[in-house]
Amino acid sequence: MKFREESYRVSNWSRREFLSETLLVAAALTAGCGRAAPAAPNGLPLRRRPRTGLKKVLAVVRGTDIPAQVRAAFSALGGLERIISPGMTVLIKPNMSWARRPEQAATTHPEVVGGVVRLCRECRAAKILVLDNTCNNARRSYALSGIAAAARKAGAEVQHLSSADMVRIPLPQPAPFPEWPIARAALEADVIINLPVAKHHSLSRVSLGVKNLMGLIGDDRGDWHKVLPPSLLALQKILVPEVTLLDATRILMNHGPQGGRLDDVRRMNLVAASPDPFAIESFGAEILEAGPDEVPLLTEARKRKLVAPLPRLEESL
Amino acid sequence: MKNPSDSGDARPSPGRFRPFVQAAFFAAACFAVLETVFPLPDWNPNLLVRFSPLLALTTFLSGGIVSFFLPSLLLILSALVAGRVFCGWACPVGAFLDLWDTALRRFLRIRRLRRPQRLDAHSLPRTFKFFILALVLLAAAFGIGLAGWFDPLSLFVRTTTNVFLPGLDHLLFLLHKNPLTGRTFSFADEFFRRRFLLEEPFPLHDTFLVAAFFLFVLLLSFLGSRAWCRFVCPLGALLGLLSPKPRYRRLVYSDLCTECGRCTVKCPPRAIARSGRTTEAPECLLCMECGTECPENAIRYSPASERDEPLLDPKRNVALTRRGLFAGTIAGFVIGPLLKPSSDENPGVIRPPGVASEREFLSRCIRCAECVRVCPSAGLRPTGFETGLSGLWAPRLVPRTGYCEYTCNDCGKVCPTGAIPNLSLVEKQKAVLGLARIDKHRCIPWHEGEPCVVCEEFCPTPTKAIKLSHEKITVKGTVKAVRAPKVVEKDCIGCGICETMCPVDGPAAIRIFPSPHPSEKPVRHESARSTAAAHRDFRTGFDHQPPASACKIS
Numbered sequence: 001m002k003f004r005e006e007s008y009r010v011s012n013w014s015r016r017e018f019l020s021e022t023l024l025v026a027a028a029l030t031a032g033c034g035r036a037a038p039a040a041p042n043g044l045p046l047r048r049r050p051r052t053g054l055k056k057v058l059a060v061v062r063g064t065d066i067p068a069q070v071r072a073a074f075s076a077l078g079g080l081e082r083i084i085s086p087g088m089t090v091l092i093k094p095n096m097s098w099a100r101r102p103e104q105a106a107t108t109h110p111e112v113v114g115g116v117v118r119l120c121r122e123c124r125a126a127k128i129l130v131l132d133n134t135c136n137n138a139r140r141s142y143a144l145s146g147i148a149a150a151a152r153k154a155g156a157e158v159q160h161l162s163s164a165d166m167v168r169i170p171l172p173q174p175a176p177f178p179e180w181p182i183a184r185a186a187l188e189a190d191v192i193i194n195l196p197v198a199k200h201h202s203l204s205r206v207s208l209g210v211k212n213l214m215g216l217i218g219d220d221r222g223d224w225h226k227v228l229p230p231s232l233l234a235l236q237k238i239l240v241p242e243v244t245l246l247d248a249t250r251i252l253m254n255h256g257p258q259g260g261r262l263d264d265v266r267r268m269n270l271v272a273a274s275p276d277p278f279a280i281e282s283f284g285a286e287i288l289e290a291g292p293d294e295v296p297l298l299t300e301a302r303k304r305k306l307v308a309p310l311p312r313l314e315e316s317l
Numbered sequence: 318m319k320n321p322s323d324s325g326d327a328r329p330s331p332g333r334f335r336p337f338v339q340a341a342f343f344a345a346a347c348f349a350v351l352e353t354v355f356p357l358p359d360w361n362p363n364l365l366v367r368f369s370p371l372l373a374l375t376t377f378l379s380g381g382i383v384s385f386f387l388p389s390l391l392l393i394l395s396a397l398v399a400g401r402v403f404c405g406w407a408c409p410v411g412a413f414l415d416l417w418d419t420a421l422r423r424f425l426r427i428r429r430l431r432r433p434q435r436l437d438a439h440s441l442p443r444t445f446k447f448f449i450l451a452l453v454l455l456a457a458a459f460g461i462g463l464a465g466w467f468d469p470l471s472l473f474v475r476t477t478t479n480v481f482l483p484g485l486d487h488l489l490f491l492l493h494k495n496p497l498t499g500r501t502f503s504f505a506d507e508f509f510r511r512r513f514l515l516e517e518p519f520p521l522h523d524t525f526l527v528a529a530f531f532l533f534v535l536l537l538s539f540l541g542s543r544a545w546c547r548f549v550c551p552l553g554a555l556l557g558l559l560s561p562k563p564r565y566r567r568l569v570y571s572d573l574c575t576e577c578g579r580c581t582v583k584c585p586p587r588a589i590a591r592s593g594r595t596t597e598a599p600e601c602l603l604c605m606e607c608g609t610e611c612p613e614n615a616i617r618y619s620p621a622s623e624r625d626e627p628l629l630d631p632k633r634n635v636a637l638t639r640r641g642l643f644a645g646t647i648a649g650f651v652i653g654p655l656l657k658p659s660s661d662e663n664p665g666v667i668r669p670p671g672v673a674s675e676r677e678f679l680s681r682c683i684r685c686a687e688c689v690r691v692c693p694s695a696g697l698r699p700t701g702f703e704t705g706l707s708g709l710w711a712p713r714l715v716p717r718t719g720y721c722e723y724t725c726n727d728c729g730k731v732c733p734t735g736a737i738p739n740l741s742l743v744e745k746q747k748a749v750l751g752l753a754r755i756d757k758h759r760c761i762p763w764h765e766g767e768p769c770v771v772c773e774e775f776c777p778t779p780t781k782a783i784k785l786s787h788e789k790i791t792v793k794g795t796v797k798a799v800r801a802p803k804v805v806e807k808d809c810i811g812c813g814i815c816e817t818m819c820p821v822d823g824p825a826a827i828r829i830f831p832s833p834h835p836s837e838k839p840v841r842h843e844s845a846r847s848t849a850a851a852h853r854d855f856r857t858g859f860d861h862q863p864p865a866s867a868c869k870i871s
Contacts, residue, residue, distance in 0.1 A: 099724045135775065135818075137693035137722055138516050139355055144724060160507065162516045164494040202785060203770040203800075222771040222820030226761065260723075261779035 046169055050240040051191060053082035054275040058283060058310045061271050063317030066249060070115035073245060073273035076313045083191055083242045086124035091131070091189035092116055092156065093241070095197045095212050096145040098258050099136040105252040106259040107141070108197045110150035112247045112271065116193060117154035128156040129185055132215040135258075159185065166218035175234035176227040181218035186239055194241040194277070198248045198284045200256030200264075204228055205295045207257045208284040209244040209277045210236050229300035236277060244280045245273040248287055279310045331618065332605025335405065339412035346409040350477045351513045353690045353731055363731045365409075366470045366685045368392055370559075371450075371552045372733070375457035375464035379680040381734040396556040400563035404546055404553050405602030410469040410534070411546055417535055418542040418585070442540070442548040443600070450551040450558075452648055460676060461707060465684030467551045472531070475710065478690040479527040479699060483519035485509075490518045515695055520718050523698050527686075527710065542585045547600065557599030565620050567596045567607065573615035580607035580616065663831045664704040666713040667811065669697060669728050670721055670748040671738040681736035684710040688728035688737055694719030696813060697728060712737075714750060716813025716829045721750060723777035723812060751811030751829040753783070753804050759826035766790035766797030772815035772827050773802050782808035783815060783827075802827070 059076035061069040074080050084090060094108035102109055113130065120128045130151040134141040138160050142148035148158045166181030186192060196212035203225055204211060210232045214221055216239060224231045248270035252259045259265070268287060274280050278301050285295045293299060301307050346365055353362040366372060370393050373386030392403055404411050449467055456463040465471040486509075492498045493506035510516065537544040546553050567589075574594055581589045584607055588600035608616045663675060669688060672678045689697045689712055696719030699710045712728075714721055723746060729739040740748060753772075757763040773783045785800040804827075811829045819825035 099722060134516075136724075137355075139511070140693055140722060140724065143356060160511050160516060162490070162493075162506075162510060164490055164499070164503070164506065202773050203768060220820055222769070222818060225769050225771060225774075225820075226767045228768075255779065255781055257774060258777060259779075260777060 045187060047172065047238050048187065048189075048192070048240050050242050051083045052242075052275075054078050054243055056275060056310060058272060058274040058276070058279045058312045059315070060283070060312060061315045061317060062269055063271075064269055065317060066109060066111040066271070067115035067118070068317055069249075069271040070112055070245065071119060072315055072317060073271050074119060074243075076315065077243065077273055077275065080119050080243075081123045084120060084123035084125050087126045088123075088190035089127040089129065089188065090120045090125045090191045090193060091129045091186055092120070092151070092193045092195060093132065093186075093212060093215060094130065094147050094151075094195040095207075095215065096132045096141050096147045097135040097215060099140040099144045100258065100260060101144055102146050103250070103262065103265065104259050105197060105199060105250045105265040106257065107145035108147060108195050108247045109249050110146035112195060112245070112249070113147050113156075114150040114154040116195060116245065117151055117156040120193075121155050125191075129159055129189065130156045131159040131161055131183070131185060133161045133183070133218060134215070161185075161218070163218050169238060171231075171234040172237045173234075174230060176231055177223075180235075182235075182238065183216045183218070186216045192239060192241040194244040196244065196246055196280075196284075197251070198246055198268075198288055199252035199259065200254050200288060202256065204232075204297055205290050206281075206285050206288045208246060209241070209280045210297060211257075213239050213241070229297045232297055233300060233304070233306075241277065243273060243275050244277050245271065246280050246284055248272060248284070251288060253288065274310065276308070276310055278307045282307065283312075330605045330608030330616075332608055335604060336415075338406050339415065342407040343409045343412040346473060347477065350474055350482070350690060353478075353687055354513055355691070355693055355725070355727060357691070357727060357730060361731065363685070363687045363733045364388065366468075366474055366683065366687070366733045369468050369470045369552055370396075371453070371468050371555050372464055372471065372683050374555070375453060375462070376681065376683070376734045378454065378457035379460060379462060379734075380677070381681040381736065385733050385735070392556065393559060396559040396563070398563060399565040400560040400598050400601055400603055401553060401556045402565075402603040403556060404550075405604040408469055408546075408552075409473045410550075411543070411602070413473075414534075414538060414543055414545060415585075418538050421538055422542075442544075445548045446550055446554040447558075448644065448648065449549060450554040451646060453551050455646065457680070460680040462680045462682050462684070462711075464551070465682065465710070466530075467549065468683065469545075469550055469552055471683050471685040472534070474690070475527055475684055475686040475699070476531045478686040479524035480531060482514075482690075483521045483524065486514050486518045487521065489514075515693070519695055520698070523701060523715070526701055527699055541587070543602070546602065547586050554599075560598055562621075563598055565603075565618065566598055567601060567603070567605075568617055568619060568621060569594045569596075570613075570615040570617070573613045575613055575615075577612065579610050579612065583607055583610040664708060665831060666700060666704055666708075667716065667751045667813070667829055667831050669712055669714065669737045670726070670745050670750055671729060671740045672736070673738075678736050679707055679711055681734045682711045683734055683736075685733060686710070686712070687731040687733065688712050691727040691731045692719065693722050693725055693727070694817070696720050696722075696817070714813055714829075716816035717825055718817070720814035720817040721812040723814075747810070749810050749832060750813070751831045752806060753809050753811060753813075753815055753827050753829055755802060755804060755827045756825075759821050759824075760802070761821065761826070762788070762799045762801035763790065763826075764792075766792040766799050768799055769820065770800070770802070771818050771820055775814045775818045777812060777814060778808050778810060780808060781805070782810070 054077040057077065059073045061072045063069045092113065094113045096107045098106040100106040117128055142158065151158050161183055165184055167184050168179050169182045170179045171177055194209050194212055196209045199207050201207035213235050248268045250265050250267045252264055253266050254264040255261055272280060272283050281298055285298060298307065349362045349365045352358050367386050367388045368391065370389040373383060373389040376386060377383045395403055453463045453467060489502065489506040489509060492502035534545045576592050578591060578593055580593050581591055585604060586600050586602050588597045589607060605618060668678060686699060689699060696714050696716065697712045698715045698718060700708050700713045702709065726740050726742050726745040729737045761767050761769040770785060773781060773785050776783045782805045783802045784805055786803050788799060788801040790797050790799055813829045815827045816825040816829050819827050
C-alpha cells in the first residue's frame with residue numbers, strides 16, 4: 001500500500017502545487033501582454049550617454065558625389081573612428097517614413113545611407129542597424145525609398161520596428177508626457193547616427209534631425225503634435241545621437257513632410273554634419289528659408305539656452 | 318476481369334504516397350497565400366484560386382475575365398482522366414479535412430466515422446452538393462456571386478488570410494512581446510514580420526464569420542469523414558459530373574474479390590457499393606484507401622480497358638435526379654431575390670479602388686480575400702452582414718483600421734476575376750473611393766483650439782487635399798488662434814489615411830464617406846485594361862514610374 005501511495009505522489013501534483021504552478025505560469029504568460037510594458041526595464045539606461053570626441057564644428061560639403069561628400073563631412077569632424085570602436089553596435093536612423101521615391105525628397109537619399117554604412121564598416125563596427133518606425137507601411141517605405149536595398153548592399157542589418165520592440169521610458173521633465181515607448185534598439189546602441197533629410201513640415205515648419213528621432217518611438221505619435229517642441233527636446237535628451245548628418249542633396253520646400261510633387265523639390269547638393277543637433281537645426285532652417293522665429297523648436301531651444309554658434313567648415317568637392 | 322498470373326504477392330497500394338503529395342500541395346497553397354504580399358513575386362500568387370473550374374464557370378456567367386482561369390483547364394483535364402483525383406490528392410481543404418478526420422477518429426474516437434455510413438448513396442445529403450452547384454451556377458447567371466462562399470480554393474485562401482495567418486501573427490507577436498519569451502521569439506517574429514506580415518498584427522475582430530464558416534466545415538465531419546467533400550462542395554460536384562466514367566479508376570479483380578465489404582467501410586467518401594465491386598466514379602476521390610484495406614489484394618487503380626468489366630453502375634453515376642435539379646432551380650429562384658442587391662446604389666461602404674458598379678462588383682467577387690491579404694495597411698476587410706447577405710465577405714475599406722496606400726495598386730493585381738480592376742498606379746491614384754469630412758465637434762484644432770496637423774501631414778495627394786487655415790477658435794470664452802484642417806473636396810480621393818491616423822480616441826474626427834452618387838464618381842479605368850495583357854505586365858511594380866535606380870534629379 002505504501003508503494004501505491006508513493007507512486008501516487010510522484011506522478012501527481014498536490015493541490016497546492018498545482019495552484020501555485022498554475023498561478024505562476026498564468027502570471028508569466030500575462031506579464032507584458034497588456035498595454036503597459038514594464039516601466040523600468042532591466043539593464044537599460046533611462047538616457048543614453050553619448051560618446052564624445054568629434055570636433056564641435058558644423059561641416060558643410062558641397063558636391064555631386066554623395067558618398068565622397070559623406071566621407072568628407074565626417075573627416076572634417078575628425079573621423080567616425082573617434083566615436084566608433086571596433087565591435088560596437090551602431091544604429092543608423094535615416095528618414096524612411098514614407099513610401100516615396102528618393103527623388104521626391106521625403107526620405108533620406110539611399111546613397112547617403114549606403115555611404116555612412118560603409119564608413120561604419122571601415123571602423124569595424126560589429127553590428128550596423130538601419131531602422132525606422134515608418135508612417136506608411138514599413139515594407140513599402142523601406143523598399144520604395146531605396147534605403148533598405150542600399151543599406152543591405154553596404155553591409156547593414158535592416159530591421160523592422162513593431163510595438164513589441166518598444167520599452168516605456170520616463171521622459172525627462174519638463175515634458176508633456178510622463179513616459180513613452182522608445183525603441184529598445186536605440187537605447188541599447190553604442191552609437192546613434194542620425195541621418196535626416198531636410199524638408200518642410202506643416203506644423204513644425206521644418207523637419208530635420210530632432211524631428212527625425214520620432215522614428216524611434218512607438219504608440220500614437222499623433223498625440224505629440226499638440227505639444228511638439230518640448231516633447232522633441234525631451235526625446236533628444238534621452239537619445240542624444242552622437243552625430244547628425246543632414247541630407248540636403250535635394251530638399252523639400254513645400255507640402256512636407258510627405259511631399260510627392262517634384263515642383264516642391266529643390267536641388268542643393270549639400271551634406272552637413274555636426275555633433276551638435278541644434279547647429280544642424282539652425283543650418284537646415286536656413287536652407288529651407290525659414291525665418292529665425294518661424295521654427296518653434298529652435299525658439300524653445302534658444303529659450304533653454306541649447307543653441308550655441310559653432311564654427312562652420314565649408315568644403316566643395 | 319481475370320487476374321494476371323503474377324498476382325498473389327501483396328502489392329502495396331500507391332495510396333501510401335498520398336499524405337506526402339497532399340502535404341506538398343498544401344504547403345504550396347500556403348506558400349502562395351504567404352507570398353501574396355508586397356513585393357509581389359513574378360508569378361501571380363493568386364494562381365491558387367485560378368485553378369478552380371467552378372470559379373471559371375461562374376466568372377464566365379457573371380461577365381468577368383475568364384482568361385485568368387486558364388489553369389483550371391488542368392483540373393478539368395484531370396477530372397476527365399481520373400475523376401476526382403484533385404479532391405483526394407491535391408485540394409488543400411481536402412488535405413486539412415483528412416488530417417482533421419484522422420484526429421477525430423484517433424483522439425476523440427468518434428465511432429460514427431468508423432461505422433459504415435448511414436447516409437447512403439442516394440440519400441439527400443449526398444445530392445445536396447449538386448443542389449449547391451446548381452444554385453451557385455444559377456445565381457451567377459443572374460449576377461449574384463455565390464461561388465466563392467463554397468468553392469474550396471476560395472474558402473482556403475479566405476480562411477488562411479482571415480483566420481490562420483492572423484492567428485499565427487498574434488501568437489508570434491504575443492511571444493515576442495512577453496518578457497519571458499521575447500528574447501527567444503523575437504527572431505522568429507522579426508523574420509515572419511519582415512517577410513510576410515504587417516508591423517502590427519492583423520485585425521481579427523471582423524473575421525468571425527469567416528472563422529464560423531470554416532468551423533461549420535469542420536463540424537460537418539461529425540456526420541462522417543470528408544462530409545464537406547461529399548455533401549456540400551460544389552467544385553467536387555462539378556468534377557464528379559465531368560467524370561461519370563473516367564479513364565483511370567478503381568478496378569476490382571472479380572475472381573479475387575470475396576465481397577468481404579471491408580473496402581466499403583473504409584472508403585472515406587463511401588463511394589463503394591456494398592458488394593465492394595461497384596465504384597461510383599463521381600464520388601470516388603481516388604484516395605486508394607480501399608487498396609490498402611483489401612485482404613485479397615483484389616483492387617488496383619489503372620486505366621480501364623475495353624475488356625474491363627463495366628464496374629460503374631450507370632444509374633448511380635451521378636447522384637443527381639431530375640427532381641433534384643428541379644428543386645435546385647426552384648430554390649435558386651427563391652433565394653436569388655433575397656440575395657440580389659436591389660439597386661446599383663452605394664450600400665454605404667467604401668469599395669476597393671476602381672470599383673465602379675456595385676452590382677458588377679458583387680457578381681464578380683469570389684470572396685477569396687486575395688485583396689485582403691495583399692492590402693499593406695490591413696484596410697481592406699471582409700464585409701459582414703453590413704451590406705446584406707449578398708455582400709458577405711466581399712472586401713471593403715475600413716479606414717479606421719487601415720487606408721488605401723497611395724503608392725499601391727496590388728489589390729487590382731491579385732484580384733483573380735477583375736472585380737477590382739487592375740489599374741495602373743497613375744489610374745489608381747485618381748480613382749475616388751469616397752470623400753473625407755471633418756467632424757468639428759471632435760477635431761482637436763476645431764474643438765479644443767490646440768494644434769494638430771496629422772491628417773494634413775498624412776494626406777498623400779501631391780498638393781494636399783487637406784489644407785490648414787488660420788482660424789480663431791473660441792474655447793470656453795477665450796479666443797485661440799490655431800491652424801485648423803479643411804478638406805479640399807475636388808482633390809480628395811478618399812484614401813482614408815486621415816481617418817486611420819486621426820489621433821482622436823474612438824471614431825475619428827475626420828471620416829471617409831462613400832461618394833454619394835456612384836454614377837458621377839470619376840472612374841478613369843476602362844474594363845478593357847483589365848485583360849490578360851494587363852495581367853501579364855504585373856511585376857513588383859511601379860508601372861508608369863521610373864525604376865528605383867533613377868533617383869537623380871536633372
